Amino acid sequence: xxxxxxSGGGSVQAGGSLKLACAASGRSFSTYVMGWFRQAxxxxxxxxxxxxxxxxxxxxxxxxxxxFTMSRDDAKNTVFLQMNSLKAEDTAVYYCAAGSGVxxxxxxxxxxxxQGTQVTVSS
Numbered sequence: 001x002x003x004x005x006x007s008g009g010g011s012v013q014a015g016g017s018l019k020l021a022c023a024a025s026g027r028s029f030s031t032y033v034m035g036w037f038r039q040a041x042x043x044x045x046x047x048x049x050x051x052x053x054x055x056x057x058x059x060x061x062x063x064x065x066x067x068f069t070m071s072r073d074d075a076k077n078t079v080f081l082q083m084n085s086l087k088a089e090d091t092a093v094y095y096c097a098a099g100s101g102v103x104x105x106x107x108x109x110x111x112x113x114x115q116g117t118q119v120t121v122s123s
Contacts, residue, residue, distance in 0.1 A: 004096045006025070008021050010120070012086055019080055019081070019083070020036070020117060021102070025077070025117075032053065033050055035049060035097045036050075037108075044108075047106050048068065049064065051071065096113070097112065
């Protein structure tokens with residue numbers, strides 16, 4: 001069992017930055033591929049980013065490449081999503097996820113989900 005708790009959401013103007021954090025409970029944290037998803041009002045949840053078990057591989061959706069990056073600190077059971085150059089279209093609830101692999105994330109599948117944190121970008 002893995003419990004995920006996101007933090008760091010908030011309101012920011014377009015062009016600004018936010019850093020989301022996801023703290024995980026459970027001793028098997030390092031065995032999971034971790035990811036971030038988002039869901040905007042009226043839209044389906046979409047994959048945003050994922051990081052491999054060792055942190056050496058990072059996968060980003062085309063819509064956020066060059067602006068977002070992801071990192072993990074296994075000693076603290078925490079992953080981060082650094083979001084720069086934010087746009088109004090980045091407004092969504094952001095969810096942290098733990099799963100088996102990036103392939104499953106791209107299909108919207110994960111083993112565990114957090115409750116989400118709201119990010120609002122005003123233009």
